[in-house]
Amino acid sequence: MPSPVVAIVGATGAVGVELLTCLEQRHFPLSKLRLFASKRSAGKTMRFKSEDILVEELTEDVFAGIDIALFSAGGSISKKFGPIAARAGAVVVDNSSAFRMDPNVPLVVPEINPEAARGHKGIIANPNCSTIIAITPLWPLHQRNPIKRIIAATYQAASGAGQAAMDELRDSTQAYLKGESYQHSVLPPPYAFNLVSHNSKVDPESLYNEEEMKMVNETRKIWHAPDLRVSATCIRVPVLRAHGIALTVECTNPVTPAEVRALIEAAPGVRLVDDPEKNYFPMPVDVSGRDEILVGRIRQDISDPTGHSISLFVVGDQLLKGAALNAVQIAELLV
Numbered sequence: 001m002p003s004p005v006v007a008i009v010g011a012t013g014a015v016g017v018e019l020l021t022c023l024e025q026r027h028f029p030l031s032k033l034r035l036f037a038s039k040r041s042a043g044k045t046m047r048f049k050s051e052d053i054l055v056e057e058l059t060e061d062v063f064a065g066i067d068i069a070l071f072s073a074g075g076s077i078s079k080k081f082g083p084i085a086a087r088a089g090a091v092v093v094d095n096s097s098a099f100r101m102d103p104n105v106p107l108v109v110p111e112i113n114p115e116a117a118r119g120h121k122g123i124i125a126n127p128n129c130s131t132i133i134a135i136t137p138l139w140p141l142h143q144r145n146p147i148k149r150i151i152a153a154t155y156q157a158a159s160g161a162g163q164a165a166m167d168e169l170r171d172s173t174q175a176y177l178k179g180e181s182y183q184h185s186v187l188p189p190p191y192a193f194n195l196v197s198h199n200s201k202v203d204p205e206s207l208y209n210e211e212e213m214k215m216v217n218e219t220r221k222i223w224h225a226p227d228l229r230v231s232a233t234c235i236r237v238p239v240l241r242a243h244g245i246a247l248t249v250e251c252t253n254p255v256t257p258a259e260v261r262a263l264i265e266a267a268p269g270v271r272l273v274d275d276p277e278k279n280y281f282p283m284p285v286d287v288s289g290r291d292e293i294l295v296g297r298i299r300q301d302i303s304d305p306t307g308h309s310i311s312l313f314v315v316g317d318q319l320l321k322g323a324a325l326n327a328v329q330i331a332e333l334l335v
């Protein structure tokens with residue numbers, strides 16, 4: 001695929017805008033870019049490489065001649081239009097959860113399993129944002145000293161729930177500071193100055209929510225580790241676009257913080273930010289708008305006297321490595 005025609009489905013959304021930026025900044029070798037959104041946005045233009053590109057309404061017959069379609073318009077749009085795009089000859093890189101656990105669909109983090117993309121049958125899935133941000137920094141350790149168990153607690157930004165949630169965080173914070181009441185419509189509980197359990201559905205039996213189970217199931221699939229033990233607690237925090245994740249991992253063999261630091265320093269896509277003397281560690285403000293996942297607070301888990309466990313804290317831009325950047329990196333594997 002030397003110079004593909006690329007489409008973005010959901011171009012006007014929070015991730016869609018970042019997809020445009022990533023394609024431009026990474027000099028993606030496309031011959032033409034087409035943009036799709038709902039009827040509401042048809043006729044608008046968006047800037048790409050000093051050109052104004054028209055946003056078109058997404059319909060079933062738009063996919064002829066498109067080689068790569070980057071989807072980020074929600075699960076129901078992906079479910080309906082993804083297979084239509086694939087039948088029309090496009091390779092779909094889908095940002096939703098619609099196909100992630102389908103055994104015929106590769107689930108790809110390019111730093112971890114780029115080879116999986118080769119086996120696609122027209123659709124490649126982009127993993128959940130918290131999963132990508134948690135497991136990309138853990139992968140070098142897992143290869144060296146297999147991880148048997150992961151305990152994760154997330155501090156998730158508004159962007160994961162789309163542009164409307166980011167707007168709601170800004171607007172409700174302003175209202176809160178002015179002492180005004182605010183009618184929430186995207187995330188029902190008050191969001192400003194609050195912490196809220198992730199808004200995905202809670203399973204009545206396990207009491208885990210869907211976001212938490214994505215971290216469990218997607219990690220097992222990407223790492224080919226069906227027996228990996230994973231537990232997560234997913235919480236939304238009033239941060240605009242970067243997720244933080246506290247991780248404790250138990251390895252097969254003893255492990256030290258120095259070993260983990262050395263692995264992080266050598267790993268692609270991650271950066272060590274771990275300065276106990278200055279008390280300077282990964283923060284959402286430092287990673288917003290940046291590609292790498294920041295990793296720090298690396299320390300022995302003192303609750304495991306065997307020395308097999310490590311605790312750390314990672315942050316990553318949810319819209320970039322958690323979504324658009326990872327999708328564009330997948331598309332780069334195709335050209």
Ligand code: A2P
Nearest residue numbers: 010011012013014037038040041058073162163
């Ligand atoms: P639109 O802006 O026209 O509503 P976000 O994740 O930030 O909420 O963005 C969702 C993206 O999905 C937007 O680009 C939105 O377009 C797009 N979208 C929503 N509904 C549809 C639809 N029925 N057909 C095509 N695109 C849609």
